[in-house]
Amino acid sequence: MRRRHVAAIVVGAGLVSAGCGGGGTSGGGTPKPGGTLVFAENGQEPTCLDPHGNASSDGPVTTVPVSDSLVWFGADGTIRPWLADSWKVSRDGLTYTFVLRKGVRFSDGSSWNAAALQALEHMRDPATKSPLAAAYIAPYKDSKVVDDDTLQVHLSTPYSPFLDILGQGYLGMISPKQIKEAPQTICEHPIGSGPFILDKWVKGQSITYHRNPGYDWGPAGARHTGPAYLDKLEIRFLGEDGTRYNALASGEVDAIDFTPPQNVADVKADPDLGFLSAIRPGHPMSFWLNTSRAPFNDVRVRQALLAAVDRAAIIKGISFGQYQVAQGFVTSSTPGYASGLAGRIAYDPAKAGRLLDAAGWTARDSDGIRTKNGRRLTAYFPIDPTFPAQRMQIAVQTQAAAKKVGIDIRLQTPSTQQVSDRTRVGDYDLASGLWATNTADVLWIEYDSANITTPKRQGQNVARLSDGKLDGLLQAARETTDQAERTALYNEAQARLIELAPAIPFYDDPRPVAFKKRVHGLSFTPAYPSPYFYDTWLDR
Template sequence: MSTNTRLSIGVSLLGVLALAACGTTGRDTAAGKAPAGPVKGGTLTFAVNTEPSTCLDPHQSPADVAGLFTRPALDSLVSLDGEGRIHPWLATKWTVSPDQKTYTFTLRDGVKFSDGTAFDAEAVKANLDHIVDPATKSQLAAGYIEPYKGSEVVDPHTVKVHFSRPYSPFLSALATAYFGIESPRSLKQPQDALCKKVVGSGPFVIDEYVVQKGITYHRNPGYAWAPEGAAHTGEAYLDKLEIKVITEDSVRLGALTSGQVDGIASVPPVNVKQVQGDPRLTVTTRQAPGGNYNYYPNTTSGPFADKRVRQAFRDGIDFATIVKNLYFGAFQPAAGPISPSTDGYDKTLEGKTKYDPAAAARLLDEAGWSGKDAEGYRTKDGRRLTIRWGFLKAFAREQRDTLAEQIQAEAKKIGFEIQFVSGTVNEWLEKYPKGDYDLIDFSWQRADGDTLRNLFDTSAIPTAAKFGQNAARLSDKDVDGWLSDALDTTDQAKRAELYAKVQQRVTDEAAVFPVYVFNYLLGTGKKAHGIGWEPQAYPTFYGAWVEQA
């Protein structure tokens, strides 16, 4: 999830798979030799630019970094490869009932959690029930399996998962870290305890998580249940793994170039070419699937309740040029609500909307915002055209605060006053379900086109009783119908057709202002090798190893 903390009301949910990766370095060939190959031992130190606020548990947190921090310790029932194919992991096989409402899983034997608890069907049931339990207050995972009715333990190695309706995206959701299987013994702890430490069956065991500092792990001895298709089997190569939180771009980059860390997340776009030109370093790029980094207007109240005002804001600001100039080509301007690496992406949206300040001016005139005050802002009935943007600058990453200020300046040229409304995360979590805002920004990483349901289905509108991701508060019967039909079919071509209709409609309604496609910019030093990728485009460390001195 943009991510930073629990919600990206200016706190991005960053949060992701790329179908194409490009790495640039000459470090091995320039030295005239390749590394000898994976070796066991050592510690890999990695630095990230953000953290999962105060909650580590991916069953609760929507932050992509919560998935990054917990994936080393958590296995999933299935895995997802770069081509979107599902593979066995803790489940060796599965079947789907003819009505697509029941999934039956056969589970691995001999798997143990790091606390000694055996993995079995009861553990699967406990995890799925925990995710949907209102007490968990899940801000992401529960929304992925909204039709979940319950799990039935057939025997210790067989479990049936029941849904109230056909639910085709279930397997791809299971592959994410947000459905990582936690020890059922640990799930009996209070929720705040789970926010500090999760216990899984993964290749690493969490030692300690310190807020604002980072997290440390050690190798899980005896690990022998890697997903099908993994680069190796058995225990992880690394003795230890350490992930540090270094929010300042220059400090994080300096830690990489000086060799203090072996790798970093989010190489600053302005420094990408510099890093690529250093033979000691590598930059690898992964394009994130799911929702782009977008701005979402409140379509139900305030100035943006008028479609013409939304269209004027979108078309009167040259988002593409601002993105190109600020990010030096590291991030591409977004054409629609989801990224090109997402199943169901509609390529026909590219070029559909264009920068046209003259058309924007006409739309504002038509909407009644035809006056201007002494500062040049549009007015209507003596009121200034003011947009309240819930933006927490303290949590902004990837220069999103600088980007927001540039958007603010450009918006003024066409008559919009943008007011940044700050506050604490908890204050915004109170405002968000009430719709007490005009504009919100975040990205929403998910490797399935069903991310559109999270973002635009009426059922995903946030309320006091339910955390939802439909920040635009869009309620459109056609959109709901297309998204529902997509749940009913496993035909990828049919799903793509339905998702294209959704993308076209939300674009026509200006229910989203696409900004940029997020790319994970991974920087590594000469000793680090074998870092892999999660379906949501953040790094994994099971196959990672470090050259020994």
């Protein structure tokens, strides 16, 4: 899931760095059509292949081959045409008028037109059960077909990230015929206008695709026109890090996603392998603290735990020096990242002790755990059985650091369903995950009080933070059309979050991809650093 490990992970636009080849792509040379690329993913297989119906970090990998987006991100972060030829935004930011690209067809023969763009309605339809796309377009009010190639979209409030979000694979376009006539088939077999057509999904094993022979509407940032080079694409799910890396080393697969950090140095040293990596924009991998109940309803206790944990030492150890320690509550690749706040979260166990003393936790029991009014300073951390091994190492080391200053963190291992149920009702003190997206609006998703889960609405504010000042900053940033003002508001919001300490941010999550040198033209989609196969070809 996009962020679940008490709830889920995942991604957006970013600064892509390439270990091989320039511009965030693999290889060079003259493209040669044909062949099958076998690409190994980790174990985060989507439960649904409808781009609007999943939030898995593997979601775009599996859906972008078949579904195109309305706009494309340039390498410089500018928004460029794709299925939309052009657009205009009204002065008040409430109306977007899209003029659509001509000649595009879905693989079932249906046309791309203004009525097809009304798939925005499918994204927010409760029947779609969208955990992500619907939240991203929450300000969408309605739309009006002006003519066959023009759609006017109306928002309920100004929403500055609207175009950014429309570039993500999670909002790719699906056949209007399928939406109307067979919506129940979209999860298993989505039909789009993309460069590949889905053949078969064998759950737990693989997804296979073949080239769309009529494709001729690649994005503005593509390196060629016409159909994809590859005859076929196979995405194989190999959850175990060692298994995935060994499959690459042996030649069983051509490329792997999420290269294990312990193998990165070997990949870079191997002349037969190439390497691409991008820091995923959005929220860092973090442990959220439930601010709605004791002990973390006291900001001093939250600040104390944050100061007690040597994040740099932990991350260096568990990532073999490959991960970048988070400096705040958005990653360094996120547009709007407040670089001036770097270093504000410091390891200082003496400060942690002073804060706990000030909060009244001055006594200690025979185990060294602080007490107040006869109650131990205890926090419960329910961990999903599928919790990645690296995160478990972070949890264990965080537990040890907390104990040194007198905080007892109890690591629990209930079933996945129990973790989900407890998350929904707020029965936890710590939770883990990240949320990647291509704007600093991730802060609204994660920390605005409107996004606290209620019996009527599933929200993403796992910290259950409610702060009027922060809410005001984030809403103002969403609504302003002035870039400088938006940047200033997000900077202030990030500074406010460091004060509030609703989470322990550990690392900016990378997406490292390793591949055989016979693979060329492999790249990341700029709107969400996910492998993109349209320009990929094999030197056979």
